[in-house]
Every structure is written in C-alpha cells, then in structure tokens.
Amino acid sequence: MVADLERNRGSEAMPSVDDGIRLTPEQLRRRRARSIAIGLALGALVILFWAVTIVKLGGNVANRSL
Numbered sequence: 001m002v003a004d005l006e007r008n009r010g011s012e013a014m015p016s017v018d019d020g021i022r023l024t025p026e027q028l029r030r031r032r033a034r035s036i037a038i039g040l041a042l043g044a045l046v047i048l049f050w051a052v053t054i055v056k057l058g059g060n061v062a063n064r065s066l
Contacts (some may be wrong), residue, residue, distance in 0.1 A: 036049070054061075
C-alpha cells in the first residue's frame with residue numbers, strides 16, 4: 001500500500017502548469033486597471049490619514065515635550 005502511494009505521489013497531486021485558467025487580453029487589461037484603481041484609492045486613503053493626523057496634532061507638534 002505504501003509503495004502504491006509513493007508511486008502515484010507525483011502524478012495526481014501535482015497539476016501540470018497547463019491546467020491553469022487562461023485569461024484573455026481583455027481580462028488582463030481589466031485586471032490591471034482594477035489593480036491601479038485599488039492602488040490609487042489606497043494611496044488617497046494614506047494621504048487622508050496623514051493629513052488628518054497633521055491637522056489634529058497642530059502646527060506646534062515639534063515644540064511639544066514628549
């Protein structure tokens with residue numbers, strides 16, 4: 001039984017590279033556009049958090065004692 005498992009280990013457990021989903025050029029273009037939109041939204045959120053933090057701390061933050 002163990003010999004059967006060892007013999008079949010590589011055949012079924014590891015799918016070949018050709019068994020994946022093939023995306024069309026249109027799907028790849030849309031994926032890239034979606035990734036760029038998500039990246040820009042994330043960057044805008046980071047800038048918003050930074051700006052709110054600076055406003056809440058005030059302009060005199062460098063002169064405050066820790």
